[in-house]
Each structure stands twice: as C-alpha cells, then as structure tokens.
Amino acid sequence: MMTNPGNRLTQGQFSFLPDLTDAQITGQIKYALGKGWAVSVEYTDDPHPRNTYWEMFGNPMFDLRDPAGILVEIDNCRKTFPDHYVRVMAFDSARGWETPRMSFIVNRPKQEPGFGLVRQESEGRVVRYTVRSYAADKPEQERY
Amino acid sequence: MTRTMQTETNNPVDAVDLEAEFRASNMQEVLDTLDRELIGLQAVKTRIREIAALLLVDRLRRRFALTSETPTLHMCFAGNPGTGKTTVAMRMGEILKRLGYVREGHLVTVTRDDLVGQYIGHTAPKTREVIKKAMGGVLFIDEAYYLYKPENERDYGQESIEILLQVMENNRDDLVVILAGYRDKMDRFFQSNPGMRSRIAHHIDFPDYAPEELLAIARLMLANQNYRFSAEGEQAFAEYLELRMKMEHFANARSVRNALDRARLRQANRLFERRGRPLTRDDLMTLEAEEVLASRVFREGRLDQGRA
Numbered sequence: 001m002m003t004n005p006g007n008r009l010t011q012g013q014f015s016f017l018p019d020l021t022d023a024q025i026t027g028q029i030k031y032a033l034g035k036g037w038a039v040s041v042e043y044t045d046d047p048h049p050r051n052t053y054w055e056m057f058g059n060p061m062f063d064l065r066d067p068a069g070i071l072v073e074i075d076n077c078r079k080t081f082p083d084h085y086v087r088v089m090a091f092d093s094a095r096g097w098e099t100p101r102m103s104f105i106v107n108r109p110k111q112e113p114g115f116g117l118v119r120q121e122s123e124g125r126v127v128r129y130t131v132r133s134y135a136a137d138k139p140e141q142e143r144y
Numbered sequence: 145m146t147r148t149m150q151t152e153t154n155n156p157v158d159a160v161d162l163e164a165e166f167r168a169s170n171m172q173e174v175l176d177t178l179d180r181e182l183i184g185l186q187a188v189k190t191r192i193r194e195i196a197a198l199l200l201v202d203r204l205r206r207r208f209a210l211t212s213e214t215p216t217l218h219m220c221f222a223g224n225p226g227t228g229k230t231t232v233a234m235r236m237g238e239i240l241k242r243l244g245y246v247r248e249g250h251l252v253t254v255t256r257d258d259l260v261g262q263y264i265g266h267t268a269p270k271t272r273e274v275i276k277k278a279m280g281g282v283l284f285i286d287e288a289y290y291l292y293k294p295e296n297e298r299d300y301g302q303e304s305i306e307i308l309l310q311v312m313e314n315n316r317d318d319l320v321v322i323l324a325g326y327r328d329k330m331d332r333f334f335q336s337n338p339g340m341r342s343r344i345a346h347h348i349d350f351p352d353y354a355p356e357e358l359l360a361i362a363r364l365m366l367a368n369q370n371y372r373f374s375a376e377g378e379q380a381f382a383e384y385l386e387l388r389m390k391m392e393h394f395a396n397a398r399s400v401r402n403a404l405d406r407a408r409l410r411q412a413n414r415l416f417e418r419r420g421r422p423l424t425r426d427d428l429m430t431l432e433a434e435e436v437l438a439s440r441v442f443r444e445g446r447l448d449q450g451r452a
C-alpha cells in the first residue's frame with residue numbers, strides 16, 4: 001500500500017500540502033518576523049527524520065523587518081543547492097521558549113526516492129526497526 | 145504587487161476621482177505635519193509633494209491597467225552640517241510608508257563601518273546583511289563619500305558600492321537608499337562613481353538656514369521640551385545667532401540645539417542659586433536673556449570651550 005505517493009518528505013509545517021508559493025512563504029515569514037523570531041535558512045541532502053541539524057545557509061537573520069531579505073537568501077540557497085532540501089526556520093529566543101517555533105520546507109529535490117524500512121529480528125520475537133533513506137546510500141553531493 | 149494589479153485590471157473603471165483618492169490616502173496630513181515640524185527646507189518639501197503626487201497618480205493609472213515601472217526613489221541629500229538631512233531621512237521612512245511606497249517604513253542608518261569589511265571577503269556579506277535589514281524600509285548612508293577612497297586602490301569600499309548599485313537597481317520595490325553628506329565631498333564622490341549618480345533620481349539640496357528660520361527652529365526645539373524664551377530672551381538669542389553665524393564651525397540647527405542645551409544648564413543653575421524662593425511653573429519653563437547673554441560668544445567673541 002502506498003501511504004505517501006511520490007514519497008514526498010513530510011517534515012515540519014505544511015509538508016502534506018502542495019509546495020508553498022513564494023507569496024505564501026512571504027506571508028509565513030511575515031508572521032514569524034511579526035513575532036520577533038529570528039529566521040534562518042538551512043539545507044541538507046540527508047533528510048532522515050533524526051537528522052535534526054541541517055546545514056546553515058549563512059547566519060540566522062536577526063533584526064529584519066521585512067520578508068524580502070529572507071526571500072533573497074532562500075533564492076540564493078535554491079540556486080546553490082537546487083537538488084537539496086531547503087527549509088526555513090524561525091527561532092524564538094524568548095525565555096522559556098528558546099526553540100524553533102516554525103520550520104517548513106521551501107525546496108525539494110526533483111526525485112524523492114523516500115525511505116526504506118529495515119526489520120531486524122532480535123531475541124525472542126523482538127523486531128528492531130530502522131529507517132533508511134535510499135538517497136543516503138550514495139555519498140554526499142551525489143544523492144539527488 | 146503584481147497580484148493586486150491583476151485583480152484591479154479585471155474590473156476596469158471609466159473614471160476615477162483623484163480628490164477622493166487624495167483624501168483617502170491621508171496624504172494631506174503627512175504634508176501638514178511636514179510643514180509644521182520642519183522649518184524652511186522648501187526644496188525638500190516640494191520634492192516630497194511631487195513624489196506624493198506621482199505615487200498617487202500611479203495608483204490611479206494602475207486602475208486603468210496603465211502599467212509603469214516602479215519609480216526610483218533613491219535620493220541624495222547634500223548640504224552643510226546641521227541642515228536637517230538626518231531628520232528628513234527619518235521622516236522619509238514614515239512618509240513613504242504612508243504613501244504606500246515601502247512596506248515597513250523603518251530607517252536603518254549606517255556609515256562606512258557598517259558596510260565595509262576589514263579583510264577580503266568580509267565586505268560582501270556585511271553589506272548584504274545591512275541591506276537585508278533595511279528591506280521594506282529606508283537605508284540611510286550617512287557621509288556616503290567615505291565609502292570610496294580613491295587614494296587606496298585596495299580599499300574594499302568599491303566592492304560595497306557595487307553591491308549597493310546592484311541592489312538599488314534590482315530590488316527597487318524593496319528598499320529606498322538615501323545617501324547623505326556635505327555637498328562638495330558628495331559631488332566628488334559622484335564624479336568618481338558615475339553609476340551611483342545615474343541611479344539616484346533625486347538630488348536634494350539642503351540650503352543653510354536664514355537667521356529667522358534658525359530662530360523659528362529654536363522656538364520649536366524649546367516647545368518640544370516644554371521650554372520657552374522670555375521676550376528679552378528671544379531678542380538676546382537673535383543677537384546670539386547673528387554673532388554665532390559669522391564664526392567658524394557654525395553647524396546650523398545643530399549649533400542652535402547645542403546653544404539651547406547650554407542655556408538650559410545656565411537656567412537650572414540660576415534657579416538653583418536662588419533656592420528658598422518659591423518657583424512657579426512659568427519660572428521652570430522660561431529661559432531669560434541672561435542665560436543667552438552669558439555665552440562666550442558675547443563675552444569674548446569666541447566659542448564656549450571649543451564647542452561648536
């Protein structure tokens with residue numbers, strides 16, 4: 001049974017929706033900036049769910065007032081890594097939160113092979129599960 | 145921007161009411177505040193009025209699907225010290241926001257230090273960082289001519305200028321760049337950077353203030369701080385200005401502000417020395433002639449302790 005046709009990566013916000021348009025991305029970033037969160041752009045070619053820390057594309061952008069500046073950075077990142085996953089993060093530095101409050105994907109590789117499930121038989125009837133990205137078999141930079 | 149344009153073109157109209165549009169844009173209010181709070185500066189006000197009219201007409205033209213490019217609003221303010229360049233730039237952000245030209249209307253003030261890096265590869269990210277912060281608002285580059293140092297061919301300022309030029313051309317919708325500086329140095333700067341000159345549509349001159357304008361400025365400054373001159377005080381200040389204007393390092397409104405600050409010091413001292421007597425609200429507000437006349441400009445014909 002195909003639970004996820006197209007093997008689209010579903011991480012972060014809006015990932016079950018069709019890709020956001022630039023206008024929609026602008027709207028989301030505007031919301032984040034309005035809350036005073038620092039927005040940053042990150043990319044990776046290893047989309048394993050446990051790969052929390054993606055590579056930073058430049059520094060997080062503090063003190064911005066308008067989404068246009070971040071959109072420029074997103075476009076730069078898409079141009080540099082057209083076949084990587086790119087996500088936008090909004091970090092809330094307020095005491096008590098100090099954590100990303102938003103995270104959504106803004107760029108995907110054209111082909112997403114998805115993940116395979118490896119079942120390992122163990123003692124008794126125990127089964128251990130491992131999720132592996134098919135793309136991660138290849139070395140970095142050659143994955144997508 | 146393009147989206148709104150399309151929806152507006154879908155239902156074309158036959159005629160539009162410029163007057164109604166004008167009233168709806170509360171532009172009159174903006175212009176009135178400008179008139180009230182900025183003394184003199186006719187050239188500046190005229191230019192702002194022209195820009196306002198253009199933006200309004202542009203909005204109407206869009207209803208008839210008469211598309212035109214976004215007008216460039218990059219400006220250069222040239223004038224002597226203290227002629228109100230920074231003050232106007234601060235206002236500009238708010239004005240352009242009211243007119244719907246920029247989205248946020250905040251002002252990012254930078255000088256050479258904020259744009260130019262210290263080693264190879266440092267300048268570009270630094271300049272881009274600043275530009276990103278200014279997007280949606282106004283980027284104000286004070287003393288812009290320091291960006292370009294012709295005597296040092298390995299200076300990184302040129303790199304910064306090139307990035308600025310590129311952004312001024314490509315991201316016209318996103319930010320307005322205002323350069324400011326003293327006139328002669330600005331002229332030299334533009335001579336060596338013709339690309340910059342041509343990308344700036346509005347070269348606005350800030351003339352020196354006339355004595356009566358300076359007096360009006362002093363009155364306004366005092367009123368903002370809940371002070372006022374007594375009749376003799378004002379007379380004395382007019383005399384002070386006359387003398388002070390002939391001296392070196394006269395910095396227009398800035399000199400006025402400094403003179404007023406010193407007068408306030410002396411007033412506080414005067415009130416303090418006569419303590420024991422009850423003081424009224426009026427006493428606390430009024431600057432007398434003696435505060436002004438105590439200045440060294442009168443006593444020795446030179447400046448107070450080298451202050452401008």
